[in-house]
Amino acid sequence: MRAYSIPSSNRRRKISLILTSAAVGAFILAGCATAPVAEATAGEAVVATAQKPARGPFVSAANPLAVEAGMRVLARGGSAVDAAVAVQAVLGLVEPQSSGLGGGAFMMFYDADSAALTVYDGRETAPASATPELFYENGRPMAFVDAVLSGHSTGAPGVVPMLALAQKQHGALPWSELFGDAEKLAQDGFIVSPRLAGMINGNAPQAKTRWASEYFTKADGTRYVAGDVLKNPAYAETVRILARQGAAGMQTGPLAEAIAAAVAEGPRPGGLTTADIAAYRPVVREAVCGPYKVYVVCVPPPPSSGASILQLLAMGEQTPDLDKGAASPEAWAAFGQLQRLMYADRDRYFGDPAFVSVPVAGLLDPAYVAQRAALAPALRGAAPFGTPPGAPKVGADATREPAGTSHFVVVDAKGNAVSMTTTVESLFGSGRMAGGFFLNNQLTDFSLVPTAADGTPAANAVAAGKRPRSSMSPVIVLDREGHLVGALGSPGGSSILAYNAKALIAALGWGLPLQEAFDLPNLVAKGDGFGADTEGFSAAVRDGMAARGVVLRPNTTETSGLHGGLWRNGQWDGGADTRREGVAHTR
Structure with a gap:
């Protein structure tokens, strides 16, 4: 096997191509930028x-409100990454069963000028206190649903730090101008979609936690249904904080303290601390x-x-x-x-x-x-x-990998592109909330049993600071x-x-x-x-x-x-x- 680069006269393309067949070698013309298609x-x-x-503008995402937010950013001259920030902020509000500010993501970014590809890894990390037996109780693995609902399941959130890094490197608009749609929808309310209503009133235990029940129950004691207007003033305040402070607003201060406090609640409190949250860093790959x-x-x-x-x-x-x-x-x-x-x-x-x-x-x-x-x-x-x-x-x-994820694509007027998969893991993550958003249960993406019968560790066993397989x-x-x-x-x-x-x-x-x-x-x-x-x-x-x-x-x-x-x-x-x-x- 040989590793090659896609031909480029300026040598700025950073795409590592692994050849899987000798026949395809014919299209790799080293040093030639004019090879025919x-x-x-x-x-x-x-x-x-x-x-x-x-060229864009082009946006495809799982909710029309998020698509509209992204298109508005592109119309103002924003980059694909700028629009991705807006799309994610809205998705976390209107599609909280799938992704959100308390979760993680992988972003592929294509730079049209250099034809370079960059991967931004915003996968969550296990806290410093994590051990291979993180999901053991009385010497045995927990029931999976207990693991999901526990504080043990939440890793240090990665999507906001990841977006902040990518936007710093590839943004065209000020970061502070990318959260307006999310703030307005959270403050004034948005119409609950049929799919969200189905999840609110479905059988997922995360929709029945005290946090979720408080959020999804109306004043008359009934749950929100499709067509209702749902407001989330706590989320509006969160995105205002992020607009002013960037990722630091999530990783330090009141939001980080609220995340750690929710994780530390029973049953089965977890060990994620404000120090873990502050220490999180996205990885460029x-x-x-x-x-x-x-x-x-x-x-x-x-x-x-x-x-x-x-x-x-x-x-x-x-x-x-x-x-x-x-x-x-x-x-x-x-x-x-x-x-x-x-x-x-x-x-x-x-x-x-x-x-x-x-x-x-x-x-x-x-x-x-x-x-x-x-x-x-x-x-x-x-x-x-x-x-x-x-x-x-x-x-x-x-x-075990349960349901709860979203994907979107953005292309801007210059031809820069984002392909991003984002998640809180299960439906509504762990069911715990802070700052108006759900916390992830990404750590249940580790192998719940860390070793084989002969003691050989699984590749995806839990370890402190480790990112679960995705x-x-x-x-x-x-x-x-x-x-x-x-x-x-x-x-x-x-x-x-x-x-x-x-x-x-x-x-x-x-x-x-x-x-x-x-x-x-x-x-x-x-x-x-x-x-x-x-x-x-x-x-x-x-x-x-x-x-x-x-x-x-x-x-x-x-x-x-x-x-x-x-x-x-x-x-x-x-x-x-x-x-x-x-x-x-x-x-």
Whole structure:
């Protein structure tokens, strides 16, 4: 395996491309900034060209109010990162079941001038007091719901410090001018959407904590329903503090004290302190990129699991059935079997690279990819994990990844782009609140059992200061010269990898319009089962898949919420998953 850079005459592009096939080496022309864009193969839509570069404004997100906030920032001359700050501030208010100021995120940023990609890691960190047995009680692992609702589950919040760093480096407007929409909506009230109302009145225990019940109960004792106006003056004050003080307003002073106090309450108080919150720092990382068809797909490195998507796409390049299209049971069966192999490797090896060696290069090694892909046709039952080059000895994983995440994409007038996946982990996070926002339960993304029976630690075991493994995998797509083609991503817990891969294969491999790609039925194959939007598949496809050992059952994980856009024919082909309430706007 060799690592290359996308060709650039000014040498400012920082995209690390890991080749997964000798054939794709032909498009790497070292030192040449004028390599032609390759023609699309049969069934593929022609996307970006160097002659007409991708430009905004473009925003796709899971709530129209957040999209409007982002578009207003872009209309004032704001950058993609400026708009991302506004989008996140509004999403945390109107879609609190999914993300918020008390959570974390991964951001992929594309700089149009330099064609450089930067990854901002805003994943939360475990407190200094954390031990591998963080979620043990009386010598045994807690019940998962008890772990989620406990103070043990909250890590130092990362999304605000991450956004502050990215905006300092790539913002065009003053930070203080990016919170107006969120403040007004919180102070004056916003209309509760059907999806939020369903979560408020649903069965999630986080919606029934004392904090959530106080917030979601009206004066007459009933809970808010769709169409009601919900006000949050505490949130309005929080964003005023952030506008004045930046990330320091979250990491020090009254807000930090309120977060630590909520975590310290019973039952099962946690150990996150104001010192932990103040010590949090986002990490700037390099993207991991790999070829797929005539494109280059880029994702964050660990602790994100994005490289697993590249592994699946690389295996797919060696699986002819996958190219047969959306109406083919052979294609869907192949997709499911490749997922099993991908997830087996991901679950075994991924964790925080500051604490464990993650064999990303080995997982994308051409010989290893070919070896794994060859297993797919005859695979029955759960896939075994493999041994890629450079793999460390790590124990079995016992991580559970519940629902509660959002994704959005922003492109500004200069062609700078943000692809950002953001979360508080479970629905309404831990159910605890401070400053009008929910606190994350991200630490339950660690393996609840830290060691295997022989004492070998899991790659994703808890440790002080460690970032839990994440399935969040925001995607940026480039052409072979490094120009922006598009961006997308999804929520979905561990199913994010399947959802993003489906969208990439359908749009880039099968040539579907992005909205059609997003709206295809989902198939999630992890372990020994195949969870799916079963009614979305025709009887013929279901029968054909069953004949190949892929028997569908209803998907029990969080549904997809794919958002994004592809630059096609000189305009944005935008998409917003119809399973959510979002929109994609360009004007």
